[in-house]
Amino acid sequence: MYPNSVNFYFKASEIAFLTKHKKELIVAPILEPFLGTKIKAVSTYDTDLLGTFTREIKRVDTQLETARLKAQIAIEQSGLKYGIGSEGSFDLDPYMSIIPWNIEMLVFIDDIKKYEIIGMAEGPAKILNFTTNSFIELKEKALQIGFPEQHVILRAESENNDFIIKNITTFNELYRAYRKCVKKSSNGMVFIENDLRAYACPSRQEIIKLAAINLLMKMHSFCPSCNTPGFxxxxxxxxxxxxxxxxxxxxxxxxxxxxxxxxxxxxxxxxxxxxxxxxxxxxxxx
Ligand SMILES: [Zn+2]
Ligand SMILES: [Zn+2]
Incomplete structure (x- = not known):
């Protein structure tokens, strides 16, 4: 039963969505009811191998190519004919180049009929990259970007130090992580940044939601000549x-x-x- 779907093209189909960081929880509630489709999360492939925000693995392809590749991997891993891949990027705003800016892309691929549809949205982001030897200052900076809903990552000493603590989601954890990093730091400094993975970053979740709406609108617009969606x-x-x-x-x-x-x-x-x-x-x- 898909009481909200008037879309016969995708009705009762399944779409594989490659995601390691729970993005299906954002995308499925938008696409499923209106397309009458089922989003199947594929997490058997480690998407971090294609690049992470914390610089362990640098992303080499462009954002679109990476999202496209993820959609293809979703299709391969699931055996389904439809796949979605997603990729986010952070830069400065396109108007004045001063505000941190987040672009989210969702690429849908039909592997049988061979076409793709790109859902996209963008908007301001909060970026934190800060080094300090004061816990009070560290906590203040974390609060400014919306901690604890927005998770943070700490490193000893500087942004390129190998001693890294992720998944910090409470003030107790923040304090304990800070103490550990101080001990591993030669000069007592600790580096803090925001965790940009989708489940850890509420502002990204909002932009991904908009990208999903953009994709939904396009998937529901059909070519008057050949009836392919994405017109x-x-x-x-x-x-x-x-x-x-x-x-x-x-x-x-x-x-x-x-x-x-x-x-x-x-x-x-x-x-x-x-x-x-x-x-x-x-x-x-x-
Ligand atoms: Zn005139
Ligand atoms: Zn056409």
Whole structure:
């Protein structure tokens, strides 16, 4: 029974989802009811081998390639025809390059019909990288990023020290870990950072949720020509006419939907504006 699904394409199917850090708990409640599908978590493969946030293993592929590879591994390990892989990344915001920024990707692959659908979302993140010899200061920093809901990781001395303590989720554990790191540190300093694994990072969970919604919308949009799901905005066309002289401006006029299976394109005029304001016109306002 899938009382909320009107999707016959995926109804009663199973999708393998490769995840080591419990991301299925975020993604399944969004995809399952509306697609009428079952998400099967695949944890037989150690995704940390493809890269970790704590620098033990550096991620070499791009974020999209890594997510795609994980979807393929999910299909191989499960024997199912559908697979999802996910990958997060942290950088600075694309606007001013000052705020820590989190991008989450979910790649769905249909291994039989050979197409993929990419769900994506992004937003601000809280990043902590701090070295101190004061527990009070360490605790303050942890609180600022939302500890204990946001888990933290400590290292002795500096960010590249091998003595590392993960899975710190209570104030008692934080204090004990701090004492242990001080003992292993030659100068009494302790390094603290936030644990960015999905189950340990509430802000990431929110972005992954949005990426799952984005994927859901795309999986429910079908190509008018070949009926493949994933028919979505791939580009925009500029040229909305100026309100005064009617010449084309650089303001967006249409969105282009493209089927990545058959290449069918559909242009959709923006419903909110018919003309661009004169201030955006290169002729009236050069
Ligand atoms: Zn098509
Ligand atoms: Zn004009």
């Amino acid at each position: 979505w905005v791939s580009d925009v066309e500029k040229g909305l006419p100026c309100e005064y002289c009617k010449l084309p401006t650089d303001v967006i006029k249409e969105q282009v939907y493209t089927c990545q299976k058959c290449g069918f394109k559909k242009l959709t005029e923006r419903p909110d504006l018919k003309y661009a304001e004169q201030m955006y016109c290169n002729y009236c306002n050069p």
